[in-house]
Amino acid sequence: MSPEAVDRPDPAGPAARTNADEELRLIIRILMRRWLVILCALLFSFLVSVVIAYMLPARYTAEAVVMLDMRRTQVVDVEAVVSGLRPEAAVVRSEMDVISSRVMAAKVTDRLDLLNAPDFNGTAPLPHSLFSYVDPVGWLRSLVRMITAGGEGPKEPQTEEERRADLRERIITEVRAGLRTSNDGRSFSIRISYTARDPLRAAQLANAYADTYLVDQLEAKYEATRRANEWLSSRLGELRDQVRVAEEAVTRYREEQNLVEARGGTVTAQQLAEINSQLVIARTERTQAEARLRGAQTLLQADARGSATSEALTSALIQRLREEESQLRRREAELATRYGPRHPTMINLQAEIRNIQEKLRDEARRIVQSLANDLQVARAKEASLQQSLNQLQSQSGVSLQAEVKLRELEREAQANRLLYENFLGRFKETTEQKDLQTSDARLISNAVVPTAPSYPNKSLIAMFGLGFGLLLGMALAFAIERLDRGFRLAEDVEAQTGTSVLAVVPALKRGSPPPEEFLLNKPLSSFAEAMRTVRTAIHFSNVDRPPKVIMVTSAVPGEGKSTLCLSLARSLASSGNKVLLIDADLRRPRIGSALAGNGHSGDLSELLIGDRAPEDVIRVDTRTDLHYVVAQSKAPNPQDLLASRQMERFVRGCADVYDYVVIDTPPVMAVADAISVSRYVDACLFVLRWAETPRDFALTAIRTLRKYNVPVIGTVLSMVNVRQQAKYGYGDHGYYYSRYSQYYKD
Numbered sequence: 001m002s003p004e005a006v007d008r009p010d011p012a013g014p015a016a017r018t019n020a021d022e023e024l025r026l027i028i029r030i031l032m033r034r035w036l037v038i039l040c041a042l043l044f045s046f047l048v049s050v051v052i053a054y055m056l057p058a059r060y061t062a063e064a065v066v067m068l069d070m071r072r073t074q075v076v077d078v079e080a081v082v083s084g085l086r087p088e089a090a091v092v093r094s095e096m097d098v099i100s101s102r103v104m105a106a107k108v109t110d111r112l113d114l115l116n117a118p119d120f121n122g123t124a125p126l127p128h129s130l131f132s133y134v135d136p137v138g139w140l141r142s143l144v145r146m147i148t149a150g151g152e153g154p155k156e157p158q159t160e161e162e163r164r165a166d167l168r169e170r171i172i173t174e175v176r177a178g179l180r181t182s183n184d185g186r187s188f189s190i191r192i193s194y195t196a197r198d199p200l201r202a203a204q205l206a207n208a209y210a211d212t213y214l215v216d217q218l219e220a221k222y223e224a225t226r227r228a229n230e231w232l233s234s235r236l237g238e239l240r241d242q243v244r245v246a247e248e249a250v251t252r253y254r255e256e257q258n259l260v261e262a263r264g265g266t267v268t269a270q271q272l273a274e275i276n277s278q279l280v281i282a283r284t285e286r287t288q289a290e291a292r293l294r295g296a297q298t299l300l301q302a303d304a305r306g307s308a309t310s311e312a313l314t315s316a317l318i319q320r321l322r323e324e325e326s327q328l329r330r331r332e333a334e335l336a337t338r339y340g341p342r343h344p345t346m347i348n349l350q351a352e353i354r355n356i357q358e359k360l361r362d363e364a365r366r367i368v369q370s371l372a373n374d375l376q377v378a379r380a381k382e383a384s385l386q387q388s389l390n391q392l393q394s395q396s397g398v399s400l401q402a403e404v405k406l407r408e409l410e411r412e413a414q415a416n417r418l419l420y421e422n423f424l425g426r427f428k429e430t431t432e433q434k435d436l437q438t439s440d441a442r443l444i445s446n447a448v449v450p451t452a453p454s455y456p457n458k459s460l461i462a463m464f465g466l467g468f469g470l471l472l473g474m475a476l477a478f479a480i481e482r483l484d485r486g487f488r489l490a491e492d493v494e495a496q497t498g499t500s501v502l503a504v505v506p507a508l509k510r511g512s513p514p515p516e517e518f519l520l521n522k523p524l525s526s527f528a529e530a531m532r533t534v535r536t537a538i539h540f541s542n543v544d545r546p547p548k549v550i551m552v553t554s555a556v557p558g559e560g561k562s563t564l565c566l567s568l569a570r571s572l573a574s575s576g577n578k579v580l581l582i583d584a585d586l587r588r589p590r591i592g593s594a595l596a597g598n599g600h601s602g603d604l605s606e607l608l609i610g611d612r613a614p615e616d617v618i619r620v621d622t623r624t625d626l627h628y629v630v631a632q633s634k635a636p637n638p639q640d641l642l643a644s645r646q647m648e649r650f651v652r653g654c655a656d657v658y659d660y661v662v663i664d665t666p667p668v669m670a671v672a673d674a675i676s677v678s679r680y681v682d683a684c685l686f687v688l689r690w691a692e693t694p695r696d697f698a699l700t701a702i703r704t705l706r707k708y709n710v711p712v713i714g715t716v717l718s719m720v721n722v723r724q725q726a727k728y729g730y731g732d733h734g735y736y737y738s739r740y741s742q743y744y745k746d
Contacts, residue, residue, distance in 0.1 A: 006717045007588070011608045024720045028623055030477055030478060030481050031474065031477060032289055033477075033481075034395070034473075034476070034477030036402075036478065037424065037471065037473055037476050037477050038474060038477055039370075039473070039475030041469050041470075041472040041473030041476055042466060042469035042470055042473050042599065043212075043469070044468050044469060044470075045465045045466070045468045045469025045472060045629055046462065046469055046596060047465075048465060049461050049462050049464060049465025049466075049468070050458075050461075050462055050465065051460060052456075052461065053456050053457075053458040053461040054458070056383050056456040056584045058197070058350065058453035058455065058456070059195050059196065059454060059455040059456075059461070060195065060196060060197070060199035060202045060450040060452075060453050060454060061193050061194065061195045061202060061450060061454035061455070062193070062194055062196070062202040062203035062205075062207075062447040062448065062449065062450050063191055063192065063193045063194075063206060063445075064191075064192045064206045064207055064209065064210040064286055064443065064445060064446055064447040065189055065190070065192070065210075065443075065444050065445035065448055066089070066189070066190050066192065066210050066214065066427065066441045066442065066443050066444065067187075067188055067189045067190070067351075067441060067442055067444045068092060068095060068188040068189075068190070068214060068440060068441050069439075069440060069441055073259055084187040089185065090191065092183050092184070092188055095190060095441070096182075098182060098213070098216075099179075099181050099192060099209060099213050100176070100179060100181055100192065101174060102172060104213065104216065104558065105172045105173075105175045105176045105179070105211060106168075106172050106211070107210045107216065108170065108175060108205065108209055109171055109172050109175055110214050111211075111212055112204065112205070112208055113395050114171050114175065114512060115164065115167060115168055115171060118598070119198060119201060120171045120175075121167060121171070128560075130248055142471055145367060149488075165471075166730045172441060175205065177194070177203065178194050178195045178196050178202075179191045179194055179205075180194075180195070180207065180228075180649065181190070181193070182451060183466070183601040187410075189444070192206055192209050192210050192213075192443075192447075194206040194209065194447070195454060195455065199449050199451070200449055200450075201448045202447075202450060203448060203449045203450070207446055207447045209409075210443050210446075210447070211413050211443070213441065214439050214441060215292060215443070217257055217292070217317060217439040217441060218236070218439050218442055219653060223441075232423055232426060232601065235279075235423055236420070236423050236424060239416065239419055239420040239423055242416045242420070243413070243416045243420050244418050246409070246412050246413035246416045246417075247413050247417075249409050249413070250406070250409045250410050250413050253406055253409055254388070254705045266521040271392055272393065274386055275389045275392060276389065276508065278385050278386040279382070279386060279389055282378065282381045282385050283382055285378045285381070285382075285603060286378035286379055286382050287373065288545050289374050289375040289378045290375055291424060292371050292374075293368070293371040293372055293374075293375050295449055296364075296367065296371055297368060301619040312673065314321045317363050318360060318363050318364075320578060321356050321360050322360070323358065323361055324356055325356045325360075325477050325702075326352060327351060328352055328353045328356065329353065331349060332346070332349050332350070333640055335349065345738075346729060363438060368465070370609070382557055384407055386398070392536070411509075426650070455610060461660075462666060467605070478596050484691070485686055485689040485694045485695050485696070486689075486690070486692050486694065486695070487690065487693060487695065487698065487717070488690065488691050490504060490717060493688060493715055493717065494715075496695065496698075497640070497686075497702045497715060499698060499702065499712055499714055499715045500713075500714040500715070501714065501715050501716070501717060502533065502534055502537035502685070502714035502716055503530045503533040503537065503716050503717070504530065504690075504716075504717045504720050504722075505527065505530040505531075505534075505560070505564060505716060505717065505718045506526050506530065506719075506721075506722050507529055507718065507719040507720055507721055507722075508527060508692075508743050514563075514594065515563045515567050516563065516566045516567050516570055516594055516595075519531060519567050519570055519576070520570065523574070526649065526722075526737035527567075530570070531568055531570075531571035534564075534571075534685070534716060535567055535568065535575070537713070537714060538550060538683060538685075538713065541683060541713040541714070542682075542683075547659045547681075547682030547683035547711075547713070548658070548659065548660055548682055549651060549655050549660075549663070549680065549681045549682045549683070550568075550660060550662050550681065550682065550684075550685065550687045551663045551665055551677055551678060551681040551683070551684045551685070551710075552564060552565040552662065552663065552664055552665065552675065552684075552687060553665045553666070553667065553668055553684065553685070553686060553687070553689070553701075553702035553705075554667050554668070554686065554687040554689075554693075554701075555667055555668055555669050555686075555688070555693055555694075555697040555698045555700070556667050556669050556670065556693065556694075556697055557667050557670060557691060559587065559667070559687045559688065559689040559691065559692070559718060560687060560718035560719050561664065561667070561687045561718075562583075562585070562590040562594075562664050563594075564593065564685075564687055564716060564718055565581070565591075565662055565664040565716075566581065566590075566591060566594055566595070566664075566684075568662060569581040569626055569660075569662045570621070570623075570624045570626055570630070571618050572627040572659075572660050572662070573621070573624040576716070577659040578627075578657075578658045579626055579627065579658060579659060579660045579661075579662060580605065580618070580627045580628065580629070580654050580657075580658045580660070580661045580662070580664045581626060581627070581628035581629070581660045581662045581664070582628070582629045582644055582651070582654075582661065582662070583604065583605065583628070583629060583630050583631040583663065583664050584631065584664055584665045584666075584673065584677055585631060585640070585664055585665060585673070586605060586631050586633065586635045586638035586664050586673070587633060587638055587666055587670075587671065587673075588630035588633065588666070589630060589632065589633055589662075591628060591630055591631070591664060592630030592632075593671065595619075595621055595626075595628060595630075601634045602617035603629070603630050603631055604617060604629050604630065604631045604636030605631060605632055605634075605638075605641060606628070606632075607646070607650065608641040608642075608644055608646050608647055608650075609641070609645070614650060614654075615655070617629050617630075627658070638671075638673055639671065639672055639673050639676055640712055642673050642677050643674045643676035643679075647677075648679065648680045651663070651680050651681075652680060663677055663681065665677050666704060667701075668701040668704050669697050669700065669701050669704075673703075674675070674705075674710075675704070675708050676707060678705070678710040678711075681710075682709065682711065683711050683713045684705065684710050684711055684712045684713065685712075685713065685714065685715075686701070686702065686712055686714070686715045686716070687715070687716050688715055688716070688717055689717075689718050689719050689722040690717050690718065691720065691721075692719075709743070
């Protein structure tokens with residue numbers, strides 16, 4: 001891997017961490033915004049849990065401890081009828097199941113005579129608590145019994161015996177309900193805990209369970225030993241008779257067949273065994289002789305001298321001849337350096353070597369012939385033994401068949417004898433064990449009367465209430481946020497509407513003058529700065545050709561559209577621009593009531609129907625030199641008037657005279673007037689009220705404007721609670737408001 005690859009950062013890493021950080025900050029902001037909801041849920045849940053904790057009846061738990069004793073008392077080396085417990089975790093769990101069983105509960109019930117105990121048979125007075133009178137669990141059980149018994153019809157009256165039997169079963173169920181067994185998984189100790197309303201009764205039942213369990217173990221061993229002795233006693237008589245009959249059958253058959261026993265078998269069988277052994281040895285010797293002969297013949301054929309056979313190698317003559325040959329070969333090698341091959345000395349020496357080689361071949365052939373003679377002797381011996389065996393087998397055929405039957409009878413008698421001896425020994429062992437039974441467990445801790453209740457755990461219930469309240473509050477906080485249909489962050493507006501947020505207009509405090517007056521009274525306020533921001537955004541929306549005719553609209557009424565429109569117009573006029581404000585909302589006009597100006601008394605509808613000239617409807621704001629045209633709500637067919645050519649000519653004519661023409665139009669979702677006006681405007685401002693405008697309405701309005709190619713240059717968030725907005729986003733206007741508020745004079 002290159003160094004560049006190592007040093008190259010993972011592009012997904014920082015992005016993933018940024019997303020995770022943003023999600024965490026979002027969760028924290030939601031919890032901080034809804035802290036009051038969380039606190040109320042927390043307090044409510046805590047108070048309810050405390051009330052429940054003090055209303056629940058107290059219960060007491062007593063505990064006894066028994067230990068499974070894996071050590072066995074071995075007085076004699078005799079295997080017990082019932083084996084001891086194995087040191088395994090499964091054994092501990094099984095013993096816990098035994099203690100928790102219904103059989104054990106029935107024994108405890110009878111041991112303590114709970115059938116006549118007032119606190120179990122229903123004759124004891126109820127304790128004084130609210131749950132003594134209001135018992136929803138008991139009511140639910142009664143309802144279930146009524147439903148399950150509804151189709152059975154009326155029951156016949158019970159006898160006293162049946163009633164007591166039903167009562168006993170109910171008490172057994174109730175006794176089991178209060179029991180709990182446990183083990184820590186690291187020891188063989190079993191904790192027997194019992195919970196009851198009476199502390200004395202809890203200790204009594206815990207000790208009763210422990211004692212009953214120990215006694216039950218001993219009784220089980222005594223009973224198993226007794227049953228084993230009875231069965232062994234009856235079985236021994238049968239086995240004794242079987243042994244006697246089998247031995248008598250062996251003796252009688254031997255006499256009938258005249259089979260003589262000779263130290264472990266008959267004479268014929270011993271002869272056959274001996275001849276078989278000799279025959280096996282003879283066959284082995286013959287096989288070895290054949291192998292030696294084949295090996296010698298093979299080596300003799302492979303070696304012309306015949307000196308390589310295994311027998312020849314061990315021959316003294318062969319060894320001596322080879323030594324002489326070796327000496328001659330060495331001498332030949334020494335003389336070859338001095339004499340030539342035709343020298344008389346060399347010729348004599350080679351003749352001696354050939355003579356020795358001929359002697360070697362003669363000796364090898366002699367040895368091969370000797371091996372062949374040995375093979376003939378071995379074969380003759382084997383044939384003789386085989387003949388003797390065949391003769392003996394033919395003579396003793398009948399005796400062998402009788403011996404097979406005899407062996408069967410003897411084996412049966414021997415098996416019966418061994419079985420009888422085993423049963424007899426085991427019977428004596430179990431008889432001696434009867435009084436040596438010990439329990440596999442022992443009590444190591446008695447249950448004492450508890451002094452403090454184990455239930456209810458008021459602290460735990462209170463903590464649970466706090467935890468539940470916290471979770472409930474958080475769930476409510478997230479649910480409220482989920483149900484919040486308004487826009488609170490500029491980034492959400494831009495992400496969902498696809499338009500830029502040009503400015504965030506803060507809401508004025510209670511008791512402040514109207515926004516259009518506040519703008520003039522406090523020109524250095526944050527509200528005035530927001531208007532200047534909108535003014536700048538309009539100018540830079542098209543630097544080459546700044547828009548002159550500006551339409552202001554919204555999705556629904558009550559968004560602060562008219563206030564924003566009037567404030568923007570005054571801000572533009574205050575900066576030295578010649579501005580005309582037209583109130584094109586012929587259904588709910590507001591500009592006229594907000595401004596007190598001088599001039600003519602005509603309105604826009606009179607101008608559009610031809611009753612007034614343009615100069616007759618234009619008024620002048622006395623405070624800012626803003627020119628404006630008001631509207632009246634009594635105008636017929638407002639949409640037709642706004643879509644008329646008179647309206648278009650009037651607006652275009654004013655655009656030639658004024659620096660800016662600002663038009664206040666009705667909401668897009670209410671009527672189609674804004675669409676009619678949009679045909680002759682250069683820019684459109686869309687107003688959203690912070691946290692109030694439904695998202696669906698806003699998105700539908702934006703889609704409608706785009707459908708008709710309305711030049712929407714951006715969105716303005718109006719009436720923003722900057723302090724609340726600071727809780728929603730780190731990058732929004734409200735988050736930094738407290739940091740640069742010293743620049744404003746609100």
